[in-house]
Amino acid sequence: MIPKLAPIKSKILKSATFKSRYDLPLHQSAGTSFLMLLVGLMTFLALMAITATFILGGVAQHWSAGLENKMTVEIPALKSDETLRNKSEINDLEEEIKASLQDNPNIELLEILQEDEITKLISPWLGDDVALDEIPLPGLISVHLHIRDDVKLRQIQNTLKNIAPDIRLDTHENWLGDILRLAGTLQISSLLVTLIILATTVTAIAGAVRSRMAEHRADIELLHLMGASDLYITKQLQRHAIILTLKGCLAGVAFGMFILLGLALLNNQSENSMLPELSLSMIEIFALLMLPAALGAIASQTARMTVLRVLRGMP
Amino acid sequence: MIKFEHVGLRYGIGPEVLADVSFTLEPGSFHFLSGPSGAGKTSLLSLLYLGRKPTRGLVGMFGQNINALNREQLCALRQKIGVVFQEFRLLEHLSTFDNVALPMRIAGHAEAEVKSNVDELLEWVGLGDYKEALPMTLSGGQQQRVAIARAVIARPKLLLADEPTGNLDDNIGFRLMHLFEQLNRMGTTIVIATHSQSIMDKFGHPRLMLDGGHLHVQDSDNWVQKNIEGVY
Numbered sequence: 001m002i003p004k005l006a007p008i009k010s011k012i013l014k015s016a017t018f019k020s021r022y023d024l025p026l027h028q029s030a031g032t033s034f035l036m037l038l039v040g041l042m043t044f045l046a047l048m049a050i051t052a053t054f055i056l057g058g059v060a061q062h063w064s065a066g067l068e069n070k071m072t073v074e075i076p077a078l079k080s081d082e083t084l085r086n087k088s089e090i091n092d093l094e095e096e097i098k099a100s101l102q103d104n105p106n107i108e109l110l111e112i113l114q115e116d117e118i119t120k121l122i123s124p125w126l127g128d129d130v131a132l133d134e135i136p137l138p139g140l141i142s143v144h145l146h147i148r149d150d151v152k153l154r155q156i157q158n159t160l161k162n163i164a165p166d167i168r169l170d171t172h173e174n175w176l177g178d179i180l181r182l183a184g185t186l187q188i189s190s191l192l193v194t195l196i197i198l199a200t201t202v203t204a205i206a207g208a209v210r211s212r213m214a215e216h217r218a219d220i221e222l223l224h225l226m227g228a229s230d231l232y233i234t235k236q237l238q239r240h241a242i243i244l245t246l247k248g249c250l251a252g253v254a255f256g257m258f259i260l261l262g263l264a265l266l267n268n269q270s271e272n273s274m275l276p277e278l279s280l281s282m283i284e285i286f287a288l289l290m291l292p293a294a295l296g297a298i299a300s301q302t303a304r305m306t307v308l309r310v311l312r313g314m315p
Numbered sequence: 316m317i318k319f320e321h322v323g324l325r326y327g328i329g330p331e332v333l334a335d336v337s338f339t340l341e342p343g344s345f346h347f348l349s350g351p352s353g354a355g356k357t358s359l360l361s362l363l364y365l366g367r368k369p370t371r372g373l374v375g376m377f378g379q380n381i382n383a384l385n386r387e388q389l390c391a392l393r394q395k396i397g398v399v400f401q402e403f404r405l406l407e408h409l410s411t412f413d414n415v416a417l418p419m420r421i422a423g424h425a426e427a428e429v430k431s432n433v434d435e436l437l438e439w440v441g442l443g444d445y446k447e448a449l450p451m452t453l454s455g456g457q458q459q460r461v462a463i464a465r466a467v468i469a470r471p472k473l474l475l476a477d478e479p480t481g482n483l484d485d486n487i488g489f490r491l492m493h494l495f496e497q498l499n500r501m502g503t504t505i506v507i508a509t510h511s512q513s514i515m516d517k518f519g520h521p522r523l524m525l526d527g528g529h530l531h532v533q534d535s536d537n538w539v540q541k542n543i544e545g546v547y
Contacts, residue, residue, distance in 0.1 A: 023417065025408035222404050225364055227394030228421045229387060312386075315367050 043252025249292035322372030397466030
């Protein structure tokens, strides 16, 4: 270690005591700073995984909520006889559809998409410099329903078929279902990663506690011989594990929040992004900030159970 | 107070290091425990300070059969016993004060009471100026006094000492023995394991002689044995 850092490290480790005294010299144990570093890294990874879970959940909800009562009437540019519809034909059909549906009481809003809006929709795939005149574009009408209902949807579909049999009503179910399934799978994967990180942290803490107990076995036996109960000894190791975990956690959360803030800023700067907005609710941010407390509690119980199990094997 | 009946002890599947040991120690008695190296003195002491349980026989302490006690009950019983280990076994990271205070803190005494008792005892054993000293900075004799102070701070009913004069010259050894006699007069039962013939001769307390794991009780010429009941 760099000599100048030694007193700082010693000070940090010594401050791992609420009081200035440990009956067992736990703060002098080898690997104490390594455990803090490990917990810090695990916390950082857990924070990222949980954030991903939250964001994916938010995105899926946003998409499904946004499209739940929305659908699109599509007038294909290519007719069933393989000939193209010209713009005026499409415009006439759009007007006819509008006239037929606008009195439907279940339709909240009906809006014919203009060329510039269609350009906006396709620009992420084809770029901004597309010459729309060279591409046969369908006519699109956005429809907002009051209530999504199969019977009412069939009524709309029948009305459209009477106007032209090849007009389609896209309820977004297929691709929305795929997207939601993908988002759900990613969410479960993130949760699994979080659980694996937590299990690794628990294993690391249990290992560190066992190692401390092996290192100080003679001192622990001495405390026992002086009448110290298992609980008395457990409290010492438990307190040590909680403090180290909290320190590692706080560092991990601080670093994680810094990275998340950076990512959010980068995301906000990019224009025309296909990525959803990376934002967290106050409850989600609170949950992330509670991560140290949760890990502290896990560390506490892990240390307690480990110590009691090891002590049962001692006289 | 302490009753051993046909007690045997073996480590693992090895031979018995203590065989059929029976004796009774009455409250307030003072005994030497002696015998050649490897006779089983440390093993007998470990049974007395409840560091292990016998592999056979009955050990009764303070009116309780230790084989029938659970871990918590054993802890409570251990708080009545003070031990001076041959190698002192001080906690190296704790100051003299904290080492001596340990049994009281374990027993849950208030910090003010701990401070007052420890300060008083450290003055009494001549270590009042070394409260903050770490064990490694103390001489062998000073460390021994810390170990003794730690053993007696919680006013144990039974004090066990393993070769407490082993590393000391005769003069300091005798002074230490006088300290133990003082504690004994205050009602503490004392068992001292020692090789020192001169100490045993000078103080003349009854002797528990171990040889090959078997216990023999010897009266002293100067001491009327009233406290030993054995099958020998």
